[in-house]
Structures are given as structure tokens and as C-alpha cells.
Amino acid sequence: MRLIPPxxxxxxxxxxxxxxxxxxxxxxxxxxxxxxYCLRISHFPQDLSVGDGLLFILAAACFGMVYMLFVxxxxxxxxxxxxxxxxxxxxxxRGCYFIKRRQLRPAHKLAPFHWASVLFASFAVFIxxxxxxxxxxAYWSLPLxxxxxxxxxxxxxxxxxxxxxxxxxxxxxxxxxxxDSITDSGDTEKSRTLQLFSLLTILLVPLFVGxxxxxxxxxxxxxxxxxxxxxxxYVKEPYAxxxxxALTSQDEVSPPGYTPFDGTDVLFKGFGKTTVVSFPHNSTTxxxxxxxxxxxxxxx
Numbered sequence: 529m530r531l532i533p534p535x536x537x538x539x540x541x542x543x544x545x546x547x548x549x550x551x552x553x554x555x556x557x558x559x560x561x562x563x564x565y566c567l568r569i570s571h572f573p574q575d576l577s578v579g580d581g582l583l584f585i586l587a588a589a590c591f592g593m594v595y596m597l598f599v600x601x602x603x604x605x606x607x608x609x610x611x612x613x614x615x616x617x618x619x620x621x622r623g624c625y626f627i628k629r630r631q632l633r634p635a636h637k638l639a640p641f642h643w644a645s646v647l648f649a650s651f652a653v654f655i656x657x658x659x660x661x662x663x664x665x666a667y668w669s670l671p672l673x674x675x676x677x678x679x680x681x682x683x684x685x686x687x688x689x690x691x692x693x694x695x696x697x698x699x700x701x702x703x704x705x706x707x708d709s710i711t712d713s714g715d716t717e718k719s720r721t722l723q724l725f726s727l728l729t730i731l732l733v734p735l736f737v738g739x740x741x742x743x744x745x746x747x748x749x750x751x752x753x754x755x756x757x758x759x760x761x762y763v764k765e766p767y768a769x770x771x772x773x774a775l776t777s778q779d780e781v782s783p784p785g786y787t788p789f790d791g792t793d794v795l796f797k798g799f800g801k802t803t804v805v806s807f808p809h810n811s812t813t814x815x816x817x818x819x820x821x822x823x824x825x826x827x828x
Contacts, residue, residue, distance in 0.1 A: 560735060575801050587798075595744075595748065598744060602673060602734060610638060613675055636686035639678065680729045753798070754796060755796065758791065759827060760777060762788050764787075768786075771787075775807060786824065792806065801819060
């Protein structure tokens with residue numbers, strides 16, 4: 529049977545569906561990043577207006593793209609390291625064969641190596657080196673995480689191939705034993721469920737595993753200007769008295785009624801009616817919420 533190549537309209541439709549799915553995943557991932565960051569600093573914005581809601585969606589989309597690039601880079605690093613993973617995988621199954629004296633068949637095949645993954649893996653190497661400067665555990669935790677994500681990616685690809693093969697058999701007009709067994713077993717639904725589980729795992733695991741989720745969230749918030757470290761802030765009374773007077777800046781000219789402070793960190797601003805500010809206090813770090821009409825955040 530001759531296969532008819534897809535038309536330009538069909539290709540554009542497929543691309544639009546892929547773009548829509550990627551945008552939804554980006555917003556979902558970005559929203560999860562914002563929620564995780566709010567949990568990290570123990571602050572949830574309240575009294576959000578309609579404009580704040582729109583800003584939240586835009587910020588979530590931006591965070592999502594950054595996060596998807598981070599996850600994609602780690603998966604690409606896992607694909608680039610797949611020859612080593614395959615060798616270890618083979619040794620494990622050979623060892624099981626010698627111990628149990630019977631051939632074991634893996635439930636899913638490992639995804640093949642692609643040269644294109646080397647390009648994106650270079651981003652992962654850069655991220656590992658950057659995060660490793662602040663936390664040395666990133667040098668080993670992120671490569672291990674990339675291998676784990678590659679395994680789930682392999683399950684995702686294997687399930688997708690199985691679904692395609694199953695659909696091809698189900699679409700045949702002739703009833704065969706293979707077709708009857710597939711119809712009765714419900715393997716297609718199982719593969720879809722496992723494929724969805726693998727995709728969610730790939731998206732969610734880097735947020736909580738790897739030891740650098742805090743750095744990743746802080747970097748994303750800095751890029752969106754939600755988190756600002758060591759700015760000059762101008763605070764009105766009575767909130768100015770809550771900040772240590774030792775942080776008062778003597779070199780800045782402040783607007784009337786405001787007191788300038790240096791050495792603080794703005795943890796959250798842009799959404800809601802308050803801005804969260806942290807500052808060193810004795811040997812600890814304290815934070816306060818200041819209404820937006822009582823604070824001006826300036827760049828250095």
C-alpha cells in the first residue's frame with residue numbers, strides 16, 4: 529500500500545498542536561515553579577487583582593520556558609550519556625542471568641543515542657558548573673538526575689512506540705490472534721497511563737530532586753525581577769523602624785518621608801499588595817512584608 533505524504537496544511541496543523549501543547553506545559557511548569565518558590569519563602573500573595581493574574585500567567589509562561597530548557601538539557605545529557613548507561617544496563621542483566629540462570633527481558637527499551645542531544649547537553653554541563661560553584665553536590669547529583677530522567681524518557685518513548693504498533697494492528701481489517709489478544713488485554717490504556725506518568729515524572733522530579741531546586745527557583749525569580757538581591761530600598765514609616773538602623777544607607781538621597789536601606793534582599797515583589805524583604809538580624813535572617821505603597825525598590 530502506497531503511503532500518501534502529509535500536505536502542508538496537515539504539517540501546519542501538527543505544528544500548531546505541538547506549539548499549543550508546549551505552551552500549556554510551559555505555563556503548568558511555570559506555575560509549579562512559582563508555587564514551589566512561594567513555599568520556599570513561606571509567602572503567598574493575597575488580594576491579587578485582574579492585572580496581577582495576567583502578570584502571573586505571563587511570568588508562569590516565562591518561568592516555564594526557562595524550566596523546560598533546564599529539564600530538556602538534563603534529558604539531553606542523559607541521552608548523550610546513554611552509551612555508558614546501556615553498558616551498565618547490559619552488565620546488570622548479564623549478572624542477573626548468571627545468578628538466576630534464565631534470560632531476563634527488560635519491559636522497555638532504552639532510547640537510542642542522538643547526536644543532536646550533544647548540543648543541548650552542553651547547556652546542562654554549563655548549568656552543572658554554574659550551580660556547582662555554589663553547591664558542590666550539583667557536580668554529582670545533576671548528572672545522576674539526568675540519567676534518571678533519561679530512563680523515564682526511554683519509558684515514554686517505548687510506550688509511544690508500543691501504542692503506535694498497537695494502533696497499526698487494531699486498524700487491520702483481518703482478525704488475527706495478535707489483534708484479539710491486544711483488544712482483550714487493554715495494553716493501549718496501560719501504555720498511555722505509563723506514558724503520562726513518565727512525562728509528569730520528567731517534569732516534576734527536577735523541582736524536588738537534585739539538590740539545586742532552590743538555586744533554580746531563585747535564578748528564575750531573579751530573571752523575572754521578582755527576586756532582587758542587594759538592592760537599595762526606600763521605606764516609609766512605620767515599617768522603616770522595623771528594619772535594622774545599621775542597614776541605613778548614608779550615601780543615598782531618599783524621597784521625602786522615606787528611609788534608604790542597603791544590604792537587604794527583596795524576596796518577592798510584583799504580585800499582590802505587599803513586598804517581602806529579608807535582612808540579616810544578629811546571626812539569623814528575618815523577613816517582613818511591606819505594603820507596596822510604603823516601599824520603593826531601586827537598582828544599584
